[in-house]
Amino acid sequence: MKFRYLPMTEEDRQEMLSVLGIEDVDALFSDIPENIRFQGRLQIPEPMAEPQLVRHMNRLAGKNLSFDQAVSFLGAGAYEHYIPSVVHHVISRSEFYTAYTPYQPEISQGELQAIFEFQTMICELTGMEVANSSMYDGPTALSEAAGVAAAASGKKKILISQAVHPEARAILATQAKGLGLKVVEIPHAEGVTDLGQLSAQSDEETAAVIVQSPNFFGNLEDLAAIEPIAHKHKGKMVVSTNPLALGILKPPGEYGADIVVGDAQPMGISTQFGGPHCGFFAVTKKLMRKVPGRIVGQTVDEKGNRGFVLTLQAREQHIRREKATSNICSNQALNALAAAVYMTALGKQGIQEVAKLNVNKAHYAQQRLIRIPGVEPLFAKPFFNEFALRLPRPAAEVKKALLERNIIGGYDLGRDYPELKGAVLLAVTEVRTKEEIEELAGVLEGLA
Amino acid sequence: MSASKALIFEISKPGRVAYSLPESDVPEAELADLLPKEMLRETPAELPEVSELDLIRHYTELSRRNHGIDNGFYPLGSCTMKYNPKINEDVARYPGFAKIHPYQPEETVQGALQLMYELQQDLAEITGMDRVTLQPAAGAQGEWTGLMMIKAYHESRGDTRRTKVIVPDSAHGTNPASATVAGFEAVTVQSNEQGLVDVAALKEVVGQDTAALMLTNPNTLGLFEKDIKEIADIVHQAGGLLYYDGANANAILGKSRPGDMGFDVVHLNLHKTFTTPHGGGGPGSGPVGVKDVLVPFLPTPLVEKGEEGYYFSYDFPHTIGRVKAFHGNFGMLVRAYTYIRTMGPDGLREVSENAVLNANYLMKKLEPYFEVPYPQVCKHEFVLSGNKQKKLGVRTLDMAKRLLDFNIHPPTIYFPLIVDECMMIEPTETESKETLDHFIDVMIRIAKEAEESPETIQEAPHHTVVQRLDEVTAARKPVVRWQKG
CATH class of the missing domain: 3.90.1150.10 (Aspartate Aminotransferase, domain 1)
Known part of the structure; x- marks a missing residue:
């Protein structure tokens, strides 16, 4: 069988073998000892021709219920939003997607400039001075932030709110075992971080206070009250956020945050069953040289022309090896590009407009749904585009009833918070319509 | 092409837009009526204001200032810059893969779960390992995941003396860096004159404090570590485990398997060996395979097949926990799966x-x-x-x-x-x-x-849009964002 990705003809092979003075390609594998040379044939499925493969992949994709077929109210860290067509057109340019990391700046100015612009846009939204070129995702960026805070402060205790995404906390717990961090979880009270508990736990040993706003429940944290607690003992204030919400919300930088992280997924990146998304990492100038991952900087060439390079590389693993600030190597450049295109498309006006639409629709939906007997708001805090409700019936039953109407219901909060059993988290973004909200209400009314 | 290209901010003009949002179909309220005024932004973020054509021209021009595999030869060692098949890109964008949510009920994502399950199986077979997790986002994260499992393994045996991870001097920088982040001390073992691990030197550094040896095979010189069996025995006899850095797996598909060489844990870079695009730096994907001894420590969840279909299993009581949100870089998994189905066993060999x-x-x-x-x-x-x-x-x-x-x-x-x-x-x-x-x-x-x-x-390069760039000044006086001038 001929493979379309393998250009070597039999003639090529013979010519090359003769240059090497060997008869068979196996001679090139003779350095692999006999007892570990793989003798059999890999037990994986036989190859498929392209038309057959397209059918196969379509069938697999067809076994999934996509947003094109169903109405989804799921959020909890991954959101369905409007993605302008231009985003996919730009990231489909193969000069971008088939390139490696821009270590040869003379032939990578396009990528480097696009990332420089991305860094600027993230700084603008977060109110921070420095942003890197991106991280694996928001939750791993949060773990890295804990590491940076510990390294910068020389302390090991991390206070993290239980209103932070449960998976982000789970990753931090794994990371803490490696870095020797002591993680203390601060309970939530009425849907936000319990500030009394936070204050009580904060002490001389505290390297960082980590909160999320909008938090996992969709609620806005009182960052103005958290800042003095975080800084009282010279710890770092780390805020995880939703960049889309920052179109209208006061940026964490203005509250005095030292590190702001989050995921750019809401800005032009498909949910894709959870990845790849795109973490971002922004800091104050003071922490610039502690940042993990790649950073693009502006410079000039030999003729004085403006150009861009990867910079401050002395922090990174390929230079510092075991002394690096992080082991991170790749970033999510292509998704950072998608986010940059999104931020450009939406622009100064659009980012406010889309954020307002989210607030508006989510509040309308919440007000509409709590009129249903047995449906109650779980919290009474300001929220962005997500809110928690207590339902009249068990979450599993509601899920089933909704699915029958092609509605994907919210996130079952009982999964991570036993005390919130029977409550769900619903996301309502700008793509949901009044009609869809009515349909959801209709099903819940039927259950009440 | 001119040497300098205007930044998107520099071509911005107030009043231009490149988006189209619907009018609100719900009663509009003032923001200040829904949210506390003090939590609202006072000055808008300075994002660019351009038309859709401005945007497309800007990024098209940027793309022309960039070199990818599709533009020309890319013999970048250890990065496996092979062709990125177009069908993979098409498939990953099917709504059934791109527009699904990680928390959807399992019965609504059976295709995604089946794909993950089969990919776990295929990668286990290709590497000769027993189980595979698809969660790690990249090779470096795979390394750290593997080392955290090794740490958990030793600790589960009450063996807390093992604080050192041995890496050859030819190793990728991520190896020692991952060892540090996993809480180990990295110890370097020298290569011999043939460019291979010096077995005598290895014997000297291996001991009761050895948690693991990390090895790339073929190594970064492109040479097969032919003494691997002996190396594995030395490390195993001392009570350590062997980690396989899969960056160079493109050399051995169907020819030799890390599992047969004696490795206990292996990561693969799907963005190298399995054609998922490098994307200008990412996203990548770094699945990790393990032998039975390490299965209990795998990050959760894993995809399993039951009587009623595929499902996520969290039933690993000794798991190291989670390493990445959701289910890994699924979009990359779709591409790698498509590639493996394109090539089959003979194609990969x-x-x-x-x-x-x-x-x-x-x-x-x-x-x-x-x-x-x-x-x-x-x-x-x-x-x-x-x-x-x-x-x-x-x-x-x-x-x-x-x-x-x-x-x-x-x-x-x-x-x-x-x-x-x-x-x-x-x-x-x-x-x-x-x-x-x-x-x-x-x-x-x-x-x-x-x-x-x-x-x-x-004096080269002579024909690129810019000449050599001043990296020293860039690092000394960093300018890492545009400022309104």
């Missing part, structure tokens, strides 16, 4: 055979012109030293820059660290003999220029 033949052919042809520090048979990549040219005043960096004038991405340079003026060349199997011959001609021309007109190389 042919991939490695051709990759290795291409590399040996290049090495042989370049040998008369450049110093070849390790002239034995190589695998999918090999190293040259620029020592000969250095004596003529031409550095490897200069030669790399000269290659840019010929629309060729340079090899990896100055790595591995143990070779002076190193050039690490990996042609991959997707390049034709004509491309290889062209590269050979260009390299020979550069070798001649080094003798006859070294300034041509020293």
Whole structure:
């Protein structure tokens, strides 16, 4: 069988073998000892021709219920939003997607400039001075932030709110075992971080206070009250956020945050069953040289022309090896590009407009749904585009009833918070319509 | 093309838009009525304001200032810059894969789960391991995941003395960095004159404090560690485990398996061996395979197959926990799966055979012109030293820059660290003999220029949009964002 990705003809092979003075390609594998040379044939499925493969992949994709077929109210860290067509057109340019990391700046100015612009846009939204070129995702960026805070402060205790995404906390717990961090979880009270508990736990040993706003429940944290607690003992204030919400919300930088992280997924990146998304990492100038991952900087060439390079590389693993600030190597450049295109498309006006639409629709939906007997708001805090409700019936039953109407219901909060059993988290973004909200209400009314 | 290109902010003009949002179909309320006023932004973020055509022209122009595999030869060692198939890109964008939510009920994502399950199986077979997790986002995260499992394994046996991870001096920088982040001390073991792990030196550093040895095989010089069985025995007898860095797996598909070599844990870079695009730096994907001894420690969840279909299993009481949100970089998994289904068992074997033949052919042809520090048979990549040219005043960096004038991405340079003026060349199997011959001609021309007109190389590149950039000032006086002037 001929493979379309393998250009070597039999003639090529013979010519090359003769240059090497060997008869068979196996001679090139003779350095692999006999007892570990793989003798059999890999037990994986036989190859498929392209038309057959397209059918196969379509069938697999067809076994999934996509947003094109169903109405989804799921959020909890991954959101369905409007993605302008231009985003996919730009990231489909193969000069971008088939390139490696821009270590040869003379032939990578396009990528480097696009990332420089991305860094600027993230700084603008977060109110921070420095942003890197991106991280694996928001939750791993949060773990890295804990590491940076510990390294910068020389302390090991991390206070993290239980209103932070449960998976982000789970990753931090794994990371803490490696870095020797002591993680203390601060309970939530009425849907936000319990500030009394936070204050009580904060002490001389505290390297960082980590909160999320909008938090996992969709609620806005009182960052103005958290800042003095975080800084009282010279710890770092780390805020995880939703960049889309920052179109209208006061940026964490203005509250005095030292590190702001989050995921750019809401800005032009498909949910894709959870990845790849795109973490971002922004800091104050003071922490610039502690940042993990790649950073693009502006410079000039030999003729004085403006150009861009990867910079401050002395922090990174390929230079510092075991002394690096992080082991991170790749970033999510292509998704950072998608986010940059999104931020450009939406622009100064659009980012406010889309954020307002989210607030508006989510509040309308919440007000509409709590009129249903047995449906109650779980919290009474300001929220962005997500809110928690207590339902009249068990979450599993509601899920089933909704699915029958092609509605994907919210996130079952009982999964991570036993005390919130029977409550769900619903996301309502700008793509949901009044009609869809009515349909959801209709099903819940039927259950009440 | 002009040397400088305006930033998107510099072509912004108030009032222009490149988006289209619907009017609100719910009663509109003032923001200040829904949210506390003090939590609202006072000054809008300075994002650009451009029309849709402005946007497209801007990014199209940027793309033209960028070199990808589709633009030309990219023999970047250890990065496996092979062709990124177009069908993979199409498939990953099917709504059934792109527009699904990680928390959807399992019964609504059976296709996604089946794909993950089959990919777990395929990668386990290819590597000779027992189970595979698809969660790690990249190779470096895979390394850290593997090391955290090794740590948990030793601790589960009450063995807390094992604080050291041994890495060869030719290892990727991520190996020692991952060891540190996992809470180990990295210990370096030297290579011998043949470029392989010095077994005698290894015996000296291995001991009761050894948690693991991390090894790339073939190593970063492109050489197969033929003593691997003995190395594995030494480490195992001392109570340590073996970690396989899969960065170079493109050399051994269907030819040799890490599991059979004695490795206990392995990561693969789907963005190298399995054709998912590098994306200008990412996203990647770094699945990790383990032998039975480490299965209890795998990150959760894993996909399993039951009577009622596929499901996520969290039933691993000794799990190290989670390493990445949701289910890994699923979009990359879709691409890698599509590739494996395209190639099948014979295709994958042919991939490695051709990759290795291409590399040996290049090495042989370049040998008369450049110093070849390790002239034995190589695998999918090999190293040259620029020592000969250095004596003529031409550095490897200069030669790399000269290659840019010929629309060729340079090899990896100055790595591995143990070779002076190193050039690490990996042609991959997707390049034709004509491309290889062209590269050979260009390299020979550069070798001649080094003798006859070294300034041509020293002043290169001559034909790129910008000349060499001042990296020193960039790092000393960092400008890492645009400021409104």
